[in-house]
Amino acid sequence: MVIFQNVSKIYGSNGRQMAALEDATFSINQKEFVSVVGKSGAGKSTIIKLIIGEETPSKGRVIFGSYDVNKLKSHELPQLRRRVGVIFQDFRLLSRKTAYENVAFALEVAGRPQSDIIDFVPQALEMVGLKDKMLNFPKELSGGEKQRVAIARAMINHPDMIIADEPTGNLDPMNTWEIIKILMKINELGTTVMLATHNKDIVNHINQRVISVENGKIVRDEAKGKYILV
Amino acid sequence: MLINLFRIIKYGFLAFRRNGWLSTATLSIIVLALLVFEGLMIFNVLTKTAVNLLEDKIDISIYFKIDAPEDDILNIQKSLGTLTEVKSVDYVSRDRALEVFKEKHKDDAAISQSLEELNANPLLASLNIKANDPSEYATIADYLDKADFKTMFEKVTYAQNAVVINRLNKIIGVAEKGGFVLIVFLAFIAVLVTFNTIRLAIYSSRDEIGIMRLVGASNSFIRGPYVVEGIIYGFLAAVLSIGITAPIVYFISPYISVFIADMNLWKYFTSNIIGTLFYQSLFGIGLGAVSSVIAVRKYLKV
Numbered sequence: 001m002v003i004f005q006n007v008s009k010i011y012g013s014n015g016r017q018m019a020a021l022e023d024a025t026f027s028i029n030q031k032e033f034v035s036v037v038g039k040s041g042a043g044k045s046t047i048i049k050l051i052i053g054e055e056t057p058s059k060g061r062v063i064f065g066s067y068d069v070n071k072l073k074s075h076e077l078p079q080l081r082r083r084v085g086v087i088f089q090d091f092r093l094l095s096r097k098t099a100y101e102n103v104a105f106a107l108e109v110a111g112r113p114q115s116d117i118i119d120f121v122p123q124a125l126e127m128v129g130l131k132d133k134m135l136n137f138p139k140e141l142s143g144g145e146k147q148r149v150a151i152a153r154a155m156i157n158h159p160d161m162i163i164a165d166e167p168t169g170n171l172d173p174m175n176t177w178e179i180i181k182i183l184m185k186i187n188e189l190g191t192t193v194m195l196a197t198h199n200k201d202i203v204n205h206i207n208q209r210v211i212s213v214e215n216g217k218i219v220r221d222e223a224k225g226k227y228i229l230v
Numbered sequence: 231m232l233i234n235l236f237r238i239i240k241y242g243f244l245a246f247r248r249n250g251w252l253s254t255a256t257l258s259i260i261v262l263a264l265l266v267f268e269g270l271m272i273f274n275v276l277t278k279t280a281v282n283l284l285e286d287k288i289d290i291s292i293y294f295k296i297d298a299p300e301d302d303i304l305n306i307q308k309s310l311g312t313l314t315e316v317k318s319v320d321y322v323s324r325d326r327a328l329e330v331f332k333e334k335h336k337d338d339a340a341i342s343q344s345l346e347e348l349n350a351n352p353l354l355a356s357l358n359i360k361a362n363d364p365s366e367y368a369t370i371a372d373y374l375d376k377a378d379f380k381t382m383f384e385k386v387t388y389a390q391n392a393v394v395i396n397r398l399n400k401i402i403g404v405a406e407k408g409g410f411v412l413i414v415f416l417a418f419i420a421v422l423v424t425f426n427t428i429r430l431a432i433y434s435s436r437d438e439i440g441i442m443r444l445v446g447a448s449n450s451f452i453r454g455p456y457v458v459e460g461i462i463y464g465f466l467a468a469v470l471s472i473g474i475t476a477p478i479v480y481f482i483s484p485y486i487s488v489f490i491a492d493m494n495l496w497k498y499f500t501s502n503i504i505g506t507l508f509y510q511s512l513f514g515i516g517l518g519a520v521s522s523v524i525a526v527r528k529y530l531k532v
Binding site: 052054074075077078079080081082086092093094095096105106108109110111113114153157 | 237248438441442445446447530531532
């Protein structure tokens with residue numbers, strides 16, 4: 001599903017160079033639930049940005065399904081991004097669209113017919129428990145509700161993979177567990193999930209594969225991992 | 231494809247409606263820019279009419295000696311008519327001149343009486359020459375000065391009017407050049423202001439554009455609604471600016487007629503309203519659409 005081959009990402013400015021990711025090699029199989037853990041700035045977000053083509057690697061190769069990600073041209077990226085649903089810490093909803101329109105947008109960009117939108121969008125919002133707030137704008141929703149809209153948007157296209165970048169970073173414990181439960185449910189239904197987090201409790205509770213990142217390097221990759229960082 | 235187009239148009243209208251204040255602000259700036267244009271067009275028409283009117287007033291008259299035979303004068307009229315610089319040559323016979331003179335002074339008892347006492351026609355036959363271009367009077371005067379039939383002339387008015395004609399020529403030239411420079415300059419400002427306003431409006435949605443890219447929207451799908459919004463701005467601004475100008479023109483039209491007798495600004499405005507609307511829309515829509523494309527492009531690099 002996802003393959004990283006000796007991938008490095010080096011940011012350089014004014015002659016100073018900083019490696020956000022160094023020589024990372026790993027692969028993620030279909031239907032896996034992978035947690036990527038590490039402190040802030042360890043390189044978790046860089047891994048995600050490389051998968052969705054928001055950044056290009058300085059060295060190495062990133063493969064997603066049949067796509068050689070760093071060889072895709074700007075106009076080919078949308079194709080890849082419709083196969084991946086991404087959930088961000090800051091939700092990244094379109095503020096001028098309602099919850100319904102935000103979710104529908106993901107279908108619209110894929111050119112799906114109106115009948116699909118009428119059928120699937122309410123279903124997806126119902127699944128995340130927001131059916132009665134469909135017509136609210138993001139500013140009228142709480143943090144947990146916004147993140148649930150983002151999840152509905154991420155999974156509406158039945159993507160091959162859901163990537164969640166610190167999805168609970170801005171949420172209280174109640175909402176945090178709600179979101180994690182939804183992600184586990186999505187995974188049970190057959191979608192690959194990658195969760196980037198620095199929340200120890202969550203990772204230990206999930207009890208699945210854990211990739212630990214430290215200073216841009218992958219230091220541990222365990223099938224039934226725990227959050228162990230010094 | 232068709233469904234995408236439909237969605238793009240739908241989102242363009244939706245954004246225009248939901249952006250409320252931002253739409254209003256952008257729209258009013260474009261209206262102002264278009265008003266400048268309309269003002270320039272009207273200014274242009276006014277100066278052109280005024281200049282034409284002035285040009286029409288300029289001519290050269292040749293007065294012939296009292297004993298000059300009419301046939302010779304008519305021959306001269308013919309030969310002058312063949313000159314490329316000459317637009318028209320009108321012959322005014324002595325009798326005709328007297329008639330005009332009498333008509334003009336019919337209320338003046340002293341003049342009528344003295345004419346009767348004189349018992350002969352004291353007026354001279356003349357040829358009134360109009361040139362195609364005011365700058366050609368000098369050439370025509372030069373030609374007349376060298377002509378062999380010059381001996382028949384009593385006087386040629388060019389010599390007296392030369393200063394006035396030259397000055398008018400200069401004023402006409404300055405008005406035309408100055409008008410052109412002013413139009414280019416103000417048009418440039420209007421374009422710049424509109425472009426920057428639209429850019430600012432789109433700057434406020436740069437994050438949204440990035441999000442759309444990350445959700446998998448193609449560039450044309452993202453750009454489309456902004457272009458549609460730009461087109462709506464352009465069209466509405468054209469209609470509004472004409473709506474604002476109409477009552478102003480209606481109001482000032484009579485005052486303009488006082489200064490420029492032949493000018494009926496209101497009539498001109500109403501008879502050209504479709505054309506004006508067309509050009510204004512074309513300009514507004516073009517500017518709105520192009521500004522949007524350029525402004526959005528910058529934020530599509532995610």
